[in-house]
Amino acid sequence: MGSEEEKKVFDEEAASSLVKELRASFVNGKTRSFDWRVSQLKSMLKMIDKHETEIVAALRDDLSKPEHESTIYEIAMLRNSITLALKEIKHWIKPEKAIFFFQTVKTSLTTFPSSGEIVSEPLGVVLIISAWNYPFLLSLDPVVGAIAAGNALVLKPSEIAPATSSLLAKLVGEYMDFSSIRVVEGAVTETSALLEQKWDKIFYTGNGRVGRIVMAAAAKHLTPVLLELGGKSPVVVDSGINLQVSVRRIIAGKWGCNNGQACISPDYIITTKDYAPKLIDTLRNELEKFYGKNPLESKDFSRIVNSNHFTRLTKLLDEDKVSGKIVHGGERDKTNLKIAPTILLDVPRDSLIMSEEIFGPLLPILTVDKIEDSFGIINSGTKPLAAYLFTNNKKLRQQFVMNVSAGGLVVNDTTLHLAVHTLPFGGVGESGMGAYHGKFSFDAFSHKKAVLYRSFLGDAAVRYPPYTRGKLRLMKVLITGSIFSIICGLLGWSKV
Amino acid sequence: MRELEDGLAELRQTFKSGRTRNAAWRKNQLRALIQLIHDKEDKIFEALLQDLGKHPVESYRDEIGIIEKSAVNALNCLEKWMAPKKSRLPLLFFPAKGEVMSEPLGVVLIFASWNFPISLALDPVIGAIAAGNTVVLKPSELAPECALFLAEFVPLYLDCKAIKVIGGGADVGEQLLQQKWDKIFFTGSPRVGRVVMSAAAKHLTPVTLELGGKCPVIVDTLSSPSDIKVTVKRVIGGKWGPCSGQACIGVDYVLVEEKFAPTVIDLLKKTIKKFYGDNPKDSKNICRIVNKHHFGRLHKLLKDPLVAASIIHGGSLDEEKLIIEPTILLNPPLDAEIMTEEIFGPLLPIITLNNIQESIEFINSRPKPLTIYAFTKDETFQRQIVSETSSGSVTFNDTMVQFACDELPFGGVGQSGFGRYHGKYSFDTFSHEKAILQRSFFPELEPRYPPWNDFKLKFIRFGYKYDYFNLLLLLMGLKK
Numbered sequence: 001m002g003s004e005e006e007k008k009v010f011d012e013e014a015a016s017s018l019v020k021e022l023r024a025s026f027v028n029g030k031t032r033s034f035d036w037r038v039s040q041l042k043s044m045l046k047m048i049d050k051h052e053t054e055i056v057a058a059l060r061d062d063l064s065k066p067e068h069e070s071t072i073y074e075i076a077m078l079r080n081s082i083t084l085a086l087k088e089i090k091h092w093i094k095p096e097k098a099i100f101f102f103q104t105v106k107t108s109l110t111t112f113p114s115s116g117e118i119v120s121e122p123l124g125v126v127l128i129i130s131a132w133n134y135p136f137l138l139s140l141d142p143v144v145g146a147i148a149a150g151n152a153l154v155l156k157p158s159e160i161a162p163a164t165s166s167l168l169a170k171l172v173g174e175y176m177d178f179s180s181i182r183v184v185e186g187a188v189t190e191t192s193a194l195l196e197q198k199w200d201k202i203f204y205t206g207n208g209r210v211g212r213i214v215m216a217a218a219a220k221h222l223t224p225v226l227l228e229l230g231g232k233s234p235v236v237v238d239s240g241i242n243l244q245v246s247v248r249r250i251i252a253g254k255w256g257c258n259n260g261q262a263c264i265s266p267d268y269i270i271t272t273k274d275y276a277p278k279l280i281d282t283l284r285n286e287l288e289k290f291y292g293k294n295p296l297e298s299k300d301f302s303r304i305v306n307s308n309h310f311t312r313l314t315k316l317l318d319e320d321k322v323s324g325k326i327v328h329g330g331e332r333d334k335t336n337l338k339i340a341p342t343i344l345l346d347v348p349r350d351s352l353i354m355s356e357e358i359f360g361p362l363l364p365i366l367t368v369d370k371i372e373d374s375f376g377i378i379n380s381g382t383k384p385l386a387a388y389l390f391t392n393n394k395k396l397r398q399q400f401v402m403n404v405s406a407g408g409l410v411v412n413d414t415t416l417h418l419a420v421h422t423l424p425f426g427g428v429g430e431s432g433m434g435a436y437h438g439k440f441s442f443d444a445f446s447h448k449k450a451v452l453y454r455s456f457l458g459d460a461a462v463r464y465p466p467y468t469r470g471k472l473r474l475m476k477v478l479i480t481g482s483i484f485s486i487i488c489g490l491l492g493w494s495k496v
Numbered sequence: 497m498r499e500l501e502d503g504l505a506e507l508r509q510t511f512k513s514g515r516t517r518n519a520a521w522r523k524n525q526l527r528a529l530i531q532l533i534h535d536k537e538d539k540i541f542e543a544l545l546q547d548l549g550k551h552p553v554e555s556y557r558d559e560i561g562i563i564e565k566s567a568v569n570a571l572n573c574l575e576k577w578m579a580p581k582k583s584r585l586p587l588l589f590f591p592a593k594g595e596v597m598s599e600p601l602g603v604v605l606i607f608a609s610w611n612f613p614i615s616l617a618l619d620p621v622i623g624a625i626a627a628g629n630t631v632v633l634k635p636s637e638l639a640p641e642c643a644l645f646l647a648e649f650v651p652l653y654l655d656c657k658a659i660k661v662i663g664g665g666a667d668v669g670e671q672l673l674q675q676k677w678d679k680i681f682f683t684g685s686p687r688v689g690r691v692v693m694s695a696a697a698k699h700l701t702p703v704t705l706e707l708g709g710k711c712p713v714i715v716d717t718l719s720s721p722s723d724i725k726v727t728v729k730r731v732i733g734g735k736w737g738p739c740s741g742q743a744c745i746g747v748d749y750v751l752v753e754e755k756f757a758p759t760v761i762d763l764l765k766k767t768i769k770k771f772y773g774d775n776p777k778d779s780k781n782i783c784r785i786v787n788k789h790h791f792g793r794l795h796k797l798l799k800d801p802l803v804a805a806s807i808i809h810g811g812s813l814d815e816e817k818l819i820i821e822p823t824i825l826l827n828p829p830l831d832a833e834i835m836t837e838e839i840f841g842p843l844l845p846i847i848t849l850n851n852i853q854e855s856i857e858f859i860n861s862r863p864k865p866l867t868i869y870a871f872t873k874d875e876t877f878q879r880q881i882v883s884e885t886s887s888g889s890v891t892f893n894d895t896m897v898q899f900a901c902d903e904l905p906f907g908g909v910g911q912s913g914f915g916r917y918h919g920k921y922s923f924d925t926f927s928h929e930k931a932i933l934q935r936s937f938f939p940e941l942e943p944r945y946p947p948w949n950d951f952k953l954k955f956i957r958f959g960y961k962y963d964y965f966n967l968l969l970l971l972m973g974l975k976k
Binding site for chain 1 (some may be wrong): 551597772911960
């Protein structure tokens with residue numbers, strides 16, 4: 001035996017036997033028990049409480065994420081999610097009674113008398129693939145839903161946030177039930193091995209390119225998927241608003257959220273030509289208040305995650321038709337992977353920076369003549385995960401809500417809807433499919449089974465052959481008639 | 497292909513124009529659909545008779561009546577479904593309003609199957625229209641008369657710039673799958689379901705797959721003769737009643753205790769005779785097999801010598817008329833194709849068990865079916881079945897009727913599919929539920945913004961816990 005232990009490659013065989021093991025555990029019924037679910041959630045809470053410092057350190061390692069952001073956006077949000085689940089789970093697992101109204105009684109006399117309910121059951125063994133930008137939250141938040149719904153699961157954290165990934169592997173191994181909950185670390189090889197297997201659901205957070213790969217792999221096994229992707233989340237800024245408050249909220253949502261590397265970060269702004277100068281001025285002022293005169297030195301925002309993304313972002317800035325449009329910022333520090341908050345004005349619509357999700361600290365501002373023109377611009381692109389509007393104009397607000405399709409909309413703020421557990425969080429079109437948070441997480445990992453209880457009484461002979469004209473007449477009235485016509489029909493008085 | 501792309505472009509244009517968004521348009525379309533099936537009822541009966549040998553009573557019960565009921569229900573509920581749903585918000589976000597608004601996905605593609613070629617085509621269309629989408633409907637070419645009917649009359653009654661019927665075979669299906677849709681709704685086999693989902697993955701198109709499976713009937717030992725009679729009638733009604741067993745939620749096989757089996761079998765034989773006469777192959781009350789290919793497939797199932805030896809009733813076929821009489825088999829080998837593949841035909845295997853409890857293990861060792869039927873009065877056993885098995889749905893003491901129930905979601909799990917419809921679920925399946933949060937400019941919470949400090953951290957910690965008391969103390973400077 002050598003002094004160095006060879007790291008076993010996680011290949012298809014390993015993936016296959018892992019799934020088998022988890023399936024056996026699921027079939028045994030362990031994860032279905034209410035007590036198991038509650039105990040796992042409580043363990044998760046303990047895990048966070050005891051290791052908060054390490055988590056913050058890992059996030060600093062991976063992303064230079066300020067402690068404040070880590071605490072608020074990752075740890076506190078997750079804690080909230082678990083606490084809510086613990087509080088609500090007893091309600092969530094209760095079957096829903098299907099109410100057969102009198103109307104239904106009349107229209108489906110053949111189903112009366114009966115009672116029905118919708119029972120939530122776990123899907124089985126699920127795969128959760130997480131992203132690098134909120135590597136802690138986006139790994140464990142879906143896990144909360146999966147556990148609450150009674151599933152066994154494999155979590156695959158992103159390799160682009162390696163410190164968090166290995167911390168998750170360690171902590172989950174220590175605190176959670178190893179027989180039913182596993183972490184598999186790795187990159188393309190390991191993820192591909194996992195995707196070859198048959199899962200009962202796959203939950204993926206990331207980009208559209210890999211989202212397609214995940215869905216195609218799922219198709220082979222008819223596995224349902226939930227894809228939380230991204231897009232260019234626009235901010236429409238009207239005039240006649242409280243500009244300072246609006247700008248602060250935009251900054252908080254852009255640079256305050258992992259330095260723009262967030263799926264619902266404001267990507268770009270659309271405002272009127274007239275209003276733009278005021279907006280830019282206010283942005284400059286507030287940015288200085290938040291981050292000081294030398295933002296590259298500020299400790300209050302995350303760095304760019306790695307050199308790949310750094311290069312990607314600088315390329316967006318250095319494109320010929322774009323570099324001249326910088327009106328604020330643009331400074332970079334390659335060694336420390338930092339780019340200052342950068343604002344650009346009226347970049348060409350066909351520039352690179354306007355063709356892909358920016359996912360960084362660059363904020364293009366497009367100007368239009370009339371603010372209503374902004375909707376056409378937004379709708380000419382793919383549907384984003386979020387869209388924002390700052391306005392006091394009720395009509396504009398209504399138009400926005402009706403005409404802009406996005407995962408979610410926020411008026412007069414940014415990103416906050418993420419924290420509201422009574423709102424479903426998910427995309428549409430290119431920004432994804434399915435939703436979670438709160439009870440929606442529970443539902444995302446459940447199968448809603450319809451159960452109908454019929455009595456042996458009340459058999460309508462009209463259902464059975466030999467079929468006759470008379471039965472046809474009666475059938476018609478039973479299925480679509482009112483109580484009155486049914487009685488007539490039964491008595492043979494129907495005109496049908 | 498060009499024609500297809502032009503048609504699709506027209507549908508996108510119509511959707512963009514916003515016409516399909518308003519309730520009036522949707523209601524008009526639903527009314528027109530009802531008018532269509534009223535006006536052309538005889539033509540529909542004729543087409544179904546031609547395609548499947550379906551009797552008008554069956555056609556009304558399983559096709560026309562379903563559509564009418566569905567459309568009427570959608571008409572009555574449309575405004576309620578379209579209304580945004582208010583979401584309760586935590587006090588921390590006050591003042592703010594949260595709601596979820598359903599919006600149409602856009603241009604949707606609906607694949608219908610051949611066994612209920614009218615209802616499985618138009619029922620999803622009802623949901624798509626109610627939700628405000630434009631639609632392409634691709635009927636199955638295996639039910640050609642019905643496909644022709646839909647292609648001819650749907651454009652006459654419905655808005656032909658918003659709803660199009662595109663007929664054809666697998667090649668047309670492939671061409672359609674190459675396009676980008678906002679949703680695909682597919683009813684059919686798991687094999688084709690995989691093809692559809694793979695194609696959808698290229699465009700990140702969400703899909704609903706209504707597939708099938710081997711739907712078992714658990715028949716517990718019953719004591720009351722009238723209960724046994726009703727059970728047998730309903731099992732027959734659920735096997736040969738819908739399209740001669742060619743139904744996704746049709747009874748596939750029976751599980752019964754060995755002691756009770758003879759009673760059940762005896763009554764089955766008698767009741768089959770009552771329903772279908774002495775020569776069921778001549779009965780007009782039962783469908784034929786849809787085509788030669790499926791006839792051959794079913795014939796092959798019976799050709800296995802061990803399977804053939806297990807036939808205890810029926811078994812005769814008429815290749816010319818594509819009719820197979822109601823056939824019962826007793827304990828065919830479990831590894832024979834008839835017990836490993838979805839039968840989708842008029843062959844009913846009866847599997848006997850020592851103890852009816854074993855039925856749960858039996859079902860669980862096989863892929864999840866679209867539905868499980870169980871005839872039992874034992875409430876404990878009922879609870880066991882619900883909690884220990886998994887299927888799209890479970891129906892106790894009857895068969896097929898869950899299909900007609902608008903309040904229950906209809907869909908599969910595992911190999912039987914995912915997604916659901918009927919009633920409001922149809923509306924939801926073709927909608928995007930958009931979250932909307934409306935905030936006001938006042939009050940402002942300073943702790944949201946950098947530069948960060950301890951106070952702000954504490955504030956947000958309490959905020960997240962909705963710990964308003966401590967928040968207040970903190971604000972008043974009373975908390976360290």
